[in-house]
């Protein structure tokens with residue numbers, strides 16, 4: 001701020017213009033508050049510019065490329081199909097730019113004052129922004145997200161040792177690629193580059209997708225192997241030099257690039273949380289209560305910066321709740337489930353838990369019995385449903401193409417306390433993957449139609 005300049009005053013200051021932050025800003029503006037949104041890089045944050053949207057764009061393109069040369073069974077004999085990586089990147093970047101512009105438009109229409117710069121708390125109700133503005137706020141919402149975690153043995157260099165952002169911004173297809181990590185980000189990136197023709201190695205400290213249902217993961221692993229992905233289990237990297245990744249078992253892997261995808265860390269660098277009385281826990285996540293208020297009740301925090309699950313739709317929901325709370329409404333973050341989708345091959349989508357436990361029964365329906373899956377030759381998958389002794393649904397998992405599109409029904413059912421009967425008796429459109437949810441509910445009720453459980457359904 002230039003000396004003598006009057007600080008900007010706002011009812012609500014939102015720090016971070018990612019999916020959580022811009023959602024909070026829009027909701028607060030809808031509630032009639034004056035809102036300042038401070039973003040140091042790009043509106044839309046990681047999700048729109050570097051993570052969710054870019055990865056799904058590239059996954060889609062890689063599947064078109066792969067399917068074009070693997071569809072002989074349908075009578076398609078495409079030859080000399082090539083991929084132009086520069087053109088692919090142009091499309092991927094263009095999508096992010098379009099979405100970023102869309103967010104800017106929405107901010108403008110909602111009369112949100114967007115400041116470009118990095119914000120630091122200098123007092124409990126004051127922020128200094130690097131563009132020179134000082135902001136005095138009544139309430140603030142922290143939505144500064146996360147950054148890729150690094151490995152001391154393999155520091156990112158942006159050329160050969162890449163984080164997930166850089167791996168999704170390459171203008172060439174590497175011949176050989178190593179991915180350190182075996183969580184969903186590693187699985188998605190390995191699958192997409194394998195489909196584009198790279199020889200991919202996945203370095204897994206224990207197993208692939210170790211936090212997910214083993215039945216589902218077994219299918220995904222089988223497909224990864226079919227794509228030629230080599231999974232190295234129970235090993236860690238020792239270092240990467242001159243195109244060679246060395247593992248702690250002595251093995252050496254040739255890799256033009258090595259992608260380190262070992263998780264996300266909360267991002268609070270330079271925020272001056274100590275000046276605002278905002279406490280953190282664990283690896284530096286911001287501590288919040290059920291209303292998303294931090295240890296300073298005038299400051300809320302949402303999204304990746306407050307911890308797991310680090311997912312965009314959780315950030316967006318918390319954006320709405322925090323904006324309502326900061327605007328004087330009594331909203332609580334009390335959602336029962338945060339659905340999750342892994343855009344693997346096939347996709348795994350889950351809402352709630354499908355683990356067998358005390359008082360919970362789990363039923364499974366195989367895609368070998370689903371018309372749509374048979375038509376598309378995608379029968380390696382299933383739907384699972386978990387329910388309690390009152391038939392109330394506690395979890396649904398779908399492993400299939402387009403599982404992303406059907407899982408919202410599961411989330412809605414669980415949020416509403418739906419029973420097996422509610423789902424089984426709802427007419428589902430045919431022929432769709434959504435029918436797998438209805439079929440598994442029918443099976444759980446002991447009245448399966450399209451699969452014979454050997455008289456024990």
Ligand SMILES: Cc1cc2nc3c(=O)[nH]c(=O)nc-3n(C[C@H](O)[C@H](O)[C@H](O)COP(=O)(O)OP(=O)(O)OC[C@H]3O[C@@H](n4cnc5c(N)ncnc54)[C@H](O)[C@@H]3O)c2cc1C
Nearest residue numbers: 016018020040045046047051052119145303304310311312
């Ligand atoms: C490869 C990959 C794929 C993913 N795919 C999915 C997916 O398919 N679906 C899904 O739900 N989730 C996905 N995620 C997770 C998702 O990207 C995050 O959960 C989501 O982006 C978190 O949103 P956020 O608003 O909390 O933070 P972010 O999107 O990280 O936004 C935070 C913003 O704050 C800004 N900022 C930080 N500090 C300051 C400061 N001091 N001043 C001003 N601005 C600041 C940053 O520049 C950034 O723009 C994926 C993640 C990765 C890595």
